[in-house]
Amino acid sequence: MKPNYESPTIQKLNAGMMNKFGSRTEYTPVKFIDNVAIADLMDQYGSPLFVISERTIRQTYQKALKAFRMRYPKVQFAWSYKTNYLNAVCQVFHQEGSWAEVVSGFEYQKALRNGVPGNLIIFNGPDKSREDLIMAVENRSLIHIDHFDELFMLIEIMEEREDVKARVAIRVNMDTGVYPQWDRFGFNYENGQAWNAIVKIIAQEKLQLEGLHCHIGTYMLTANAYAVAARKMCELAFAYANTTGKHVKYLDMGGGFCSANTLKGSYLQGSDIIPTFDDYAEAITTTILQFGFRPDELPLLILETGRALIDEAGYLLGTVLATKRLADGRRATVLDIGINIMFTSFWYNHRVSPAQDFTQHVEETTLYGPLCMNIDAIRESVIMPILKKDDRVVVHEVGAYNMTQWMQFITMRPNVVMIDTKGEVHLIRKQETVNTIVDCEVVPEHLK
Amino acid sequence: MTKRKVTVAATGLNNIDSPGPGIPVIRGLKESESLDVRIIGLSYETLEPGIYMEDLVDKVYQLPLPTAGSSVLKERLRYIASQEKIDVLIPNFDAELHNFIKIQDDLKKELNIATFLPSQVIFDERQKSELGKFGEKYGVKVPESQMINQVMEIRKLEERLHYPMVIKGRYYDAYIAQTYEQATNFFYKVVAKWGYPVIVQEFVTGTEVNVTAIGDGKGTCIGAVAMRKLYITDKGKAWSGISLEDDELLEISKKVIENSKWRGGCELEFIKTKNDEYYLLEMNPRFPAWVYLANGCGQNHPEALVKMALGEEVQPFTEYQSGKMFIRYSYDLIVDIAEFQKISTTGEK
Amino acid sequence: MKVRKNIAISENGFIFNPLTGDSFSVNETGVFILQKLKEEETIEAILQSLMDEYELDTYTAEKDLNDFLSMLKSYQLITND
Numbered sequence: 001m002k003p004n005y006e007s008p009t010i011q012k013l014n015a016g017m018m019n020k021f022g023s024r025t026e027y028t029p030v031k032f033i034d035n036v037a038i039a040d041l042m043d044q045y046g047s048p049l050f051v052i053s054e055r056t057i058r059q060t061y062q063k064a065l066k067a068f069r070m071r072y073p074k075v076q077f078a079w080s081y082k083t084n085y086l087n088a089v090c091q092v093f094h095q096e097g098s099w100a101e102v103v104s105g106f107e108y109q110k111a112l113r114n115g116v117p118g119n120l121i122i123f124n125g126p127d128k129s130r131e132d133l134i135m136a137v138e139n140r141s142l143i144h145i146d147h148f149d150e151l152f153m154l155i156e157i158m159e160e161r162e163d164v165k166a167r168v169a170i171r172v173n174m175d176t177g178v179y180p181q182w183d184r185f186g187f188n189y190e191n192g193q194a195w196n197a198i199v200k201i202i203a204q205e206k207l208q209l210e211g212l213h214c215h216i217g218t219y220m221l222t223a224n225a226y227a228v229a230a231r232k233m234c235e236l237a238f239a240y241a242n243t244t245g246k247h248v249k250y251l252d253m254g255g256g257f258c259s260a261n262t263l264k265g266s267y268l269q270g271s272d273i274i275p276t277f278d279d280y281a282e283a284i285t286t287t288i289l290q291f292g293f294r295p296d297e298l299p300l301l302i303l304e305t306g307r308a309l310i311d312e313a314g315y316l317l318g319t320v321l322a323t324k325r326l327a328d329g330r331r332a333t334v335l336d337i338g339i340n341i342m343f344t345s346f347w348y349n350h351r352v353s354p355a356q357d358f359t360q361h362v363e364e365t366t367l368y369g370p371l372c373m374n375i376d377a378i379r380e381s382v383i384m385p386i387l388k389k390d391d392r393v394v395v396h397e398v399g400a401y402n403m404t405q406w407m408q409f410i411t412m413r414p415n416v417v418m419i420d421t422k423g424e425v426h427l428i429r430k431q432e433t434v435n436t437i438v439d440c441e442v443v444p445e446h447l448k
Numbered sequence: 449m450t451k452r453k454v455t456v457a458a459t460g461l462n463n464i465d466s467p468g469p470g471i472p473v474i475r476g477l478k479e480s481e482s483l484d485v486r487i488i489g490l491s492y493e494t495l496e497p498g499i500y501m502e503d504l505v506d507k508v509y510q511l512p513l514p515t516a517g518s519s520v521l522k523e524r525l526r527y528i529a530s531q532e533k534i535d536v537l538i539p540n541f542d543a544e545l546h547n548f549i550k551i552q553d554d555l556k557k558e559l560n561i562a563t564f565l566p567s568q569v570i571f572d573e574r575q576k577s578e579l580g581k582f583g584e585k586y587g588v589k590v591p592e593s594q595m596i597n598q599v600m601e602i603r604k605l606e607e608r609l610h611y612p613m614v615i616k617g618r619y620y621d622a623y624i625a626q627t628y629e630q631a632t633n634f635f636y637k638v639v640a641k642w643g644y645p646v647i648v649q650e651f652v653t654g655t656e657v658n659v660t661a662i663g664d665g666k667g668t669c670i671g672a673v674a675m676r677k678l679y680i681t682d683k684g685k686a687w688s689g690i691s692l693e694d695d696e697l698l699e700i701s702k703k704v705i706e707n708s709k710w711r712g713g714c715e716l717e718f719i720k721t722k723n724d725e726y727y728l729l730e731m732n733p734r735f736p737a738w739v740y741l742a743n744g745c746g747q748n749h750p751e752a753l754v755k756m757a758l759g760e761e762v763q764p765f766t767e768y769q770s771g772k773m774f775i776r777y778s779y780d781l782i783v784d785i786a787e788f789q790k791i792s793t794t795g796e797k
Numbered sequence: 798m799k800v801r802k803n804i805a806i807s808e809n810g811f812i813f814n815p816l817t818g819d820s821f822s823v824n825e826t827g828v829f830i831l832q833k834l835k836e837e838e839t840i841e842a843i844l845q846s847l848m849d850e851y852e853l854d855t856y857t858a859e860k861d862l863n864d865f866l867s868m869l870k871s872y873q874l875i876t877n878d
């Protein structure tokens with residue numbers, strides 16, 4: 001048998017060179033996901049292809065739940081729809097016991113269709129129409145008020161209604177010592193806005209303040225910021241109790257936990273520096289437990305974790321379209337995976353593995369997508385084994401945001417499959433066709 | 449007395465004009481009176497001089513860069529451990545410490561390689577951006593500082609800190625600003641390179657004095673030697689220095705090591721003011737490149753570290769000679785390209 | 798197309814150019830091609846031996862060989878005569 005062919009390469013050795021020794025093992029080929037052969041998946045479902053591991057979702061969810069449950073008696077997760085609202089994915093979370101957390105009328109409808117009872121839907125975000133609010137009130141959903149305009153609109157809506165109360169919370173923003181401070185959502189804590197909103201709600205007979213909500217940022221590298229946030233939330237909850245004699249039923253600490261992806265510009269690998277679920281849980285629960293609630297008055301702790309629960313479960317498989325040499329001698333590899341379906345490549349250096357065997361020789365390359373657009377690069381510079389046309393690659397940790405923020409641009413969105421816990425493969429979103437796009441268009445008579 | 453054989457792996461073989469601490473640490477170990485040390489050098493680049501110093505380094509392996517992450521590092525060490533029985537490993541680079549601290553328990557459990565490192569918590573506490581809290585917690589004066597995210601905040605700080613003030617990046621870089629205009633320039637420069645927040649620090653004038661120290665992790669300072677730089681290179685690194693007899697400085701240093709229960713080697717950088725006050729500017733979480741001076745005046749810190757890593761009780765050093773000097777020099781090694789080829793193509797030598 | 802004189806090519810793919818002082822690392826296929834070049838084989842002959850040695854189609858062989866030769870040229874390791 002002839003030996004396996006690898007394209008010839010030459011690399012100049014100099015003092016500043018990337019050293020490949022030891023990085024030899026950085027790229028073990030990834031040929032299977034949950035024991036299903038990647039080659040089989042791509043032969044059947046095409047390329048590029050999103051793959052979701054149901055087993056990883058369930059394991060990650062249980063890990064997160066355990067971290068909080070062993071420290072705090074009342075914990076509830078609410079699945080953040082915007083992170084990944086493919087119905088199959090949502091259903092896995094709902095089966096595990098998650099409520100739904102939505103930020104638009106569209107997402108709200110999706111949650112209802114997924115069979116989530118209205119009273120287990122949390123409605124967040126700055127964009128809730130009059131119709132959305134009416135629907136949420138009637139379904140007894142938890143409305144997390146973002147601004148005074150929304151509060152006044154809700155008061156107005158309730159004036160016309162009898163025998164029904166709106167279940168509400170306010171979103172609070174605050175200084176937790178991290179930069180940037182997310183002050184565009186909700187009511188500010190430090191300047192008293194949040195308290196003003198609470199006072200306003202107290203005065204409304206038809207508004208029932210059920211909880212308090214915050215969401216201090218995204219990809220939070222310090223668990224301590226949550227301790228600061230939890231303390232301020234507890235202070236508001238106490239102030240409310242002192243004023244009204246009633247207790248809020250829950251504190252919703254939002255999301256923002258990190259996944260193991262590496263942010264661009266980070267010197268160390270994401271997986272080495274991110275806090276664990278236990279770190280976050282410790283910071284939040286210790287603060288609440290020590291604040292002085294009576295045991296029977298401890299609020300329910302709600303978490304809207306998205307990214308950290310789904311990122312690792314998502315893979316994106318792709319194929320090398322071409323390899324070429326750039327003007328300055330650098331290697332370029334063109335993949336069929338573009339930024340149009342991998343939005344997170346704007347802020348992460350995603351890990352990319354080859355899906356077949358290779359030698360220990362590596363080369364620095366840029367990974368470009370297939371778009372005829374200069375910005376379409378998914379890794380500016382990465383040390384990879386020598387790839388050739390038709391080789392396959394696996395992009396890791398793409399479960400969060402890609403399958404919601406992807407755009408239909410130049411190419412169409414590909415198939416998404418889920419591997420269930422028994423190893424069966426299910427198509428959960430069909431690849432788009434020309435009709436998917438064109439059917440929405442209307443051409444005026446005179447242009448036909 | 450026959451010397452006990454041990455194998456120690458060390459990084460920081462970049463013994464160049466701005467040297468890493470690896471070779472000085474190794475020299476200390478080679479001069480141990482009780483240990484017969486075989487040295488495994490761990491390098492990141494192919495031209496680190498230590499790779500070619502065969503009288504000091506018995507065998508060399510390349511490591512993946514810290515950016516590759518701790519799991520890749522562990523994988524590589526697993527391979528090295530299959531070739532060599534390593535008793536103790538001493539990392540000497542700031543940038544690699546995070547990964548080594550992360551995997552220190554696994555190294556011991558899986559590969560039986562001992563390290564002697566601080567915990568992640570204490571390691572983080574002495575970060576530049578946390579210096580204020582660190583000083584308060586462990587009872588040492590530090591220059592007043594404030595983390596800011598907006599350039600306008602400099603105006604607010606002017607009353608408290610006065611000019612000149614120091615504008616520092618979160619991890620590296622420090623500039624001395626004499627005016628608001630300069631301060632804002634440095635602010636943007638630092639932000640561009642290191643991101644937010646920016647540290648604005650009181651400028652303390654005086655003499656820089658440094659201490660190399662070692663703690664046992666249980667609240668005892670095993671050794672501490674004070675030094676003042678006599679001459680510095682154009683890169684600001686010590687060219688020559690002299691050991692000092694300064695009881696107050698040593699007391700302060702010991703207090704920091706004891707209160708923080710520091711585990712391993714470290715360097716404390718102080719400013720001594722005209723009024724004989726000591727301000728801690730920085731705590732580096734590893735031996736300094738001048739640690740061999742400690743050995744030269746009677747305290748072999750690298751040897752003590754290896755013994756503690758092996759689980760032995762080490763009695764604290766009580767004295768050392770002041771007035772000992774170190775003078776750095778450079779030296780041209782002659783090496784055949786075959787040696788370079790070996791490390792470049794196989795990653796071992 | 799000739800390899801410059803004095804250029805040392807070792808079995809494990811280490812190349813040293815004493816003229817410029819540069820050293821390089823090449824993979825197995827690279828060593829294979831360089832050895833053929835040293836033996837002063839023609840490009841056509843090298844292409845053929847590549848395809849005899851490996852499982853490989855003509856297009857890939859030609860594209861890869863051209864790319865490799867251009868890199869060798871840019872590193873001043875081969876000359877045109």
